[in-house]
Amino acid sequence: MGTFPRHRLAAVALAATGVLLVTSGCGGDDEAAGDGKITLTVDVFGQFGYEQLYQQYMDANPNIKIVERGTGGNLDEYSPKLTQWLAAGKGAGDVVAIEEGLMVEYKANPDNFVNLLDHGAADLKGNFLEWKWNQGLTADGQKLIGLGTDVGGMAMCYRTDLFEKAGLPTDREQVSALWPTWEAYIATGEKFKAANTGAAFLDAATNTFNTIVLQSAGNAQGYHYYDTSDNLVVDSNPAVKQAWDTTMNIINAGLSGKYGSWSEEWVSAFKQAKFATIACPAWMTGVIEGNAGPEAKGKWDIARVPGNGGNWGGSHLAVPRQSKHQDEAVKLAKFLTSAEGHIGAFKAKGPLPSSPQALDDPAITEATNAYFSDAPVGKIFGEGAKTLKPVYMGPKNQAVRTEVENAVRTVELGQRNPEQGWQDAINNAKKAAAK
Amino acid sequence: MALQLDARPPATPAPRNTRPSRAGRLSRIDAKYSPYLYIAPFFVIFAIFGAWPLAYTFWVSLHDWDLLGSDPTFIGAENYTRLLVDSDFWHSVVNTLGIFVLSTLPQLLAALWLANLLNRQLRMRTGWRMAVLVPNVTSTAAVAIVFGVLFGREFGMVNWLLDLVGVDGIEWKSNRFASWVAISTMVDWRWTGYNALIFLAAMQAIPRDLYEAAAIDGANRARQFWTITVPLLKPTIIFCVIISTIGGLQLFTEPRLFHSGTNAIRGGPMRESQTMTMYMFENAFAPYYNFGYGSAVAWLLFALIAIVAAINVLIIRRLGAGARPDTGKRKGGSR
Numbered sequence: 001m002g003t004f005p006r007h008r009l010a011a012v013a014l015a016a017t018g019v020l021l022v023t024s025g026c027g028g029d030d031e032a033a034g035d036g037k038i039t040l041t042v043d044v045f046g047q048f049g050y051e052q053l054y055q056q057y058m059d060a061n062p063n064i065k066i067v068e069r070g071t072g073g074n075l076d077e078y079s080p081k082l083t084q085w086l087a088a089g090k091g092a093g094d095v096v097a098i099e100e101g102l103m104v105e106y107k108a109n110p111d112n113f114v115n116l117l118d119h120g121a122a123d124l125k126g127n128f129l130e131w132k133w134n135q136g137l138t139a140d141g142q143k144l145i146g147l148g149t150d151v152g153g154m155a156m157c158y159r160t161d162l163f164e165k166a167g168l169p170t171d172r173e174q175v176s177a178l179w180p181t182w183e184a185y186i187a188t189g190e191k192f193k194a195a196n197t198g199a200a201f202l203d204a205a206t207n208t209f210n211t212i213v214l215q216s217a218g219n220a221q222g223y224h225y226y227d228t229s230d231n232l233v234v235d236s237n238p239a240v241k242q243a244w245d246t247t248m249n250i251i252n253a254g255l256s257g258k259y260g261s262w263s264e265e266w267v268s269a270f271k272q273a274k275f276a277t278i279a280c281p282a283w284m285t286g287v288i289e290g291n292a293g294p295e296a297k298g299k300w301d302i303a304r305v306p307g308n309g310g311n312w313g314g315s316h317l318a319v320p321r322q323s324k325h326q327d328e329a330v331k332l333a334k335f336l337t338s339a340e341g342h343i344g345a346f347k348a349k350g351p352l353p354s355s356p357q358a359l360d361d362p363a364i365t366e367a368t369n370a371y372f373s374d375a376p377v378g379k380i381f382g383e384g385a386k387t388l389k390p391v392y393m394g395p396k397n398q399a400v401r402t403e404v405e406n407a408v409r410t411v412e413l414g415q416r417n418p419e420q421g422w423q424d425a426i427n428n429a430k431k432a433a434a435k
Numbered sequence: 436m437a438l439q440l441d442a443r444p445p446a447t448p449a450p451r452n453t454r455p456s457r458a459g460r461l462s463r464i465d466a467k468y469s470p471y472l473y474i475a476p477f478f479v480i481f482a483i484f485g486a487w488p489l490a491y492t493f494w495v496s497l498h499d500w501d502l503l504g505s506d507p508t509f510i511g512a513e514n515y516t517r518l519l520v521d522s523d524f525w526h527s528v529v530n531t532l533g534i535f536v537l538s539t540l541p542q543l544l545a546a547l548w549l550a551n552l553l554n555r556q557l558r559m560r561t562g563w564r565m566a567v568l569v570p571n572v573t574s575t576a577a578v579a580i581v582f583g584v585l586f587g588r589e590f591g592m593v594n595w596l597l598d599l600v601g602v603d604g605i606e607w608k609s610n611r612f613a614s615w616v617a618i619s620t621m622v623d624w625r626w627t628g629y630n631a632l633i634f635l636a637a638m639q640a641i642p643r644d645l646y647e648a649a650a651i652d653g654a655n656r657a658r659q660f661w662t663i664t665v666p667l668l669k670p671t672i673i674f675c676v677i678i679s680t681i682g683g684l685q686l687f688t689e690p691r692l693f694h695s696g697t698n699a700i701r702g703g704p705m706r707e708s709q710t711m712t713m714y715m716f717e718n719a720f721a722p723y724y725n726f727g728y729g730s731a732v733a734w735l736l737f738a739l740i741a742i743v744a745a746i747n748v749l750i751i752r753r754l755g756a757g758a759r760p761d762t763g764k765r766k767g768g769s770r
Contacts, residue, residue, distance in 0.1 A: 074696075074697075076696075076697055076698065076699070076700075076721065079721050079722075080720040080721035083502055083503060083720065083721065083724055084502070084720065086503055087502045087503060087726075105503065105724070106503070108503070108504075109501075109503040109504055109505065111505065112503060206697070258588075259589075260608075260695075260696045260697065261696055261697050262695070262696035262697050263694070263695040263696025263697075263699075264580075264583060264584055264587065264695045264696070265587050265588065265589060265590060265695075265696075266696060268587075268589075268590045269589075269590075272590070274589075396722075398721075398722045399722040399723055402697075402698050402701075402722050405697070405698075406698065406701065406704050406705075409704040410609075410704045410705055413606065413609050413704060415609060415704065415705055432722075432723070435718070435723050435725055435728065
């Protein structure tokens with residue numbers, strides 16, 4: 001170092017500084033298309049069941065390469081990432097999944113997405129259930145940002161081995177007959193509990209609450225936390241209070257295993273057969289299979305949901321405006337949301353089609369699921385799908401839902417009593433809506 | 436490097452020519468400005484990745500800024516005035532400070548003790564010294580997930596062990612104090628060894644003859660430790676305290692991954708262990724996407740760290756002044 005000429009050293013320092021400036025200045029556009037192929041990235045969460053469809057699409061379109069990110073991931077982790085990518089103008093996939101509860105927020109800023117109506121999507125309207133189509137449409141009807149994937153038709157999944165141990169019937173028709181209403185479901189749970197199988201009757205009160213509230217809201221006014229004019233009505237909507245009270249009865253009867261939904265413990269509880277029933281929107285079947293693993297194959301079955309119908313969840317596919325291959329991405333999204341795409345996804349992982357054509361297709365109506373003791377899933381979930389009564393989601397739906405479910409959780413864990421919990425739910429929901 | 440930079444340029448002392456040569460002028464410019472150039476990379480990088488984001492965050496915090504929206508509106512200090520009366524925010528401040536105290540105090544004491552042990556004549560000394568650093572090179576995420584499982588309510592090993600000795604299982608994740616303890620354990624597991632090595636390095640710089648003299652005067656090991664080792668370690672302790680403060684108050688990965696499932700960012704159903712950085716994330720990102728409010732949290736966090744660091748330094752100075760008679764000498768010292 002000592003003999004190194006001083007001005008040379010200065011030049012080196014200058015050069016180093018310059019290089020740093022340059023490298024930190026521009027992140028570079030890394031289009032790695034060495035073979036002339038266009039790479040389309042698809043961002044999903046949970047189980048969309050698209051793997052085979054990608055292969056099919058790539059075979060038919062040799063210039064396209066599809067990369068998927070996020071299968072098995074949790075919606076709670078996916079949505080902030082997607083939002084950050086959109087806000088940063090960089091990072092999002094060419095096709096992204098948007099869950100219905102968050103659709104309202106994304107629709108509020110439709111310019112982040114390609115208007116699919118500009119890409120001839122208007123012709124596709126008949127391919128979707130009407131309300132599903134409308135969910136992807138902005139309030140003024142001028143912009144379509146998402147094409148529907150699945151709807152969350154509801155059922156009740158249960159473990160036949162635990163039911164047998166408790167001396168309850170295991171046949172799905174007989175099990176369905178056990179619980180025409182949620183009161184009957186609770187009564188069944190009490191019988192189950194009395195048999196001391198070492199397992200809880202249900203996984204977590206939060207999931208059950210969400211099922212009940214969506215069902216009772218769908219059967220009543222068609223909205224839960226927000227009315228259709230976007231006023232927060234958590235405290236005044238009888239559907240919400242009714243669902244709350246039913247859930248409190250479930251908790252008071254000691255039926256919940258208290259495994260916080262989507263937590264590590266929840267997954268362990270699946271593996272160790274620690275609960276006997278779980279509220280089961282169609283997409284949940286894929287989640288159960290993933291969590292309980294192959295060793296539980298044939299030990300699960302599907303019965304009707306207590307009460308009547310209901311819809312929980314379901315998604316859309318959108319194309320962010322930041323995509324460099326918008327035309328190709330729209331084409332892929334159209335393919336994945338075609339009747340064929342819906343059927344393929346259903347066969348792979350169970351999400352219920354939102355396309356009436358697919359719902360009528362024998363591939364769906366006659367479908368059975370080997371994991372769930374060959375239950376006729378197409379019939380169970382498909383039956384009510386066309387008459388599903390959707391629930392309106394207001395602007396801060398996700399944040400409000402979080403607060404109400406957390407209140408359920410605090411009661412379930414014994415931190416609050418039901419009255420305190422209800423007050424928390426109302427106060428925190430108001431706070432969340434104002435943020 | 437520093438010595439070299441301070442040296443006078445050798446070219447200037449005796450100009451033989453009356454007319455300054457070009458080379459001479461260049462050399463003088465070089466000598467005058469190149470030191471700045473040498474340290475420039477740090478400041479340039481700091482400006483890009485430190486100062487600019489800091490300023491930008493402040494700018495954002497003055498707006499009603501929806502992360503997805505396109506037209507943020509300027510609202511002045513409103514985010515701050517709302518934040519100051521936000522009970523959830525203060526709840527997270529208390530959590531952060533609680534976890535900080537609960538983790539840092541035992542951590543530094545244990546590190547000091549560990550360093551003292553490692554400073555003795557041990558067999559396989561290097562092996563032991565390396566071993567204490569192992570937890571630190573483990574990925575935080577892995578540590579947090581493993582501890583999250585260990586502290587599980589029903590399937591966790593800690594509750595299983597408690598059960599063996601006849602103690603009822605603890606709700607580690609939904610009991611405020613218990614979750615603080617669990618998270619502090621995680622932090623300590625990771626950082627005690629690291630601090631111990633820093634202390635050890637400083638201990639080895641303490642002249643042996645001080646201990647010999649003390650031993651001759653009849654001071655036992657404990658006495659030597661408290662009246663020689665600890666006072667002479669003061670600058671190092673200050674360093675460790677400040678670093679731990681910055682790390683402790685920004686605690687995120689451990690508490691975030693300690694919880695799993697829906698709304699893990701809340702740190703428990705009643706925000707039992709939600710730290711300030713988690714609250715910032717919750718507001719700036721999911722589920723609120725209120726970037727302005729989140730930025731305001733970030734700035735208050737910055738202020739809090741500065742205040743706590745200042746208090747720390749004052750306390751340590753005061754403690755040190757009592758223990759060490761020759762405070763006057765320090766001023767001209769190496770720092």
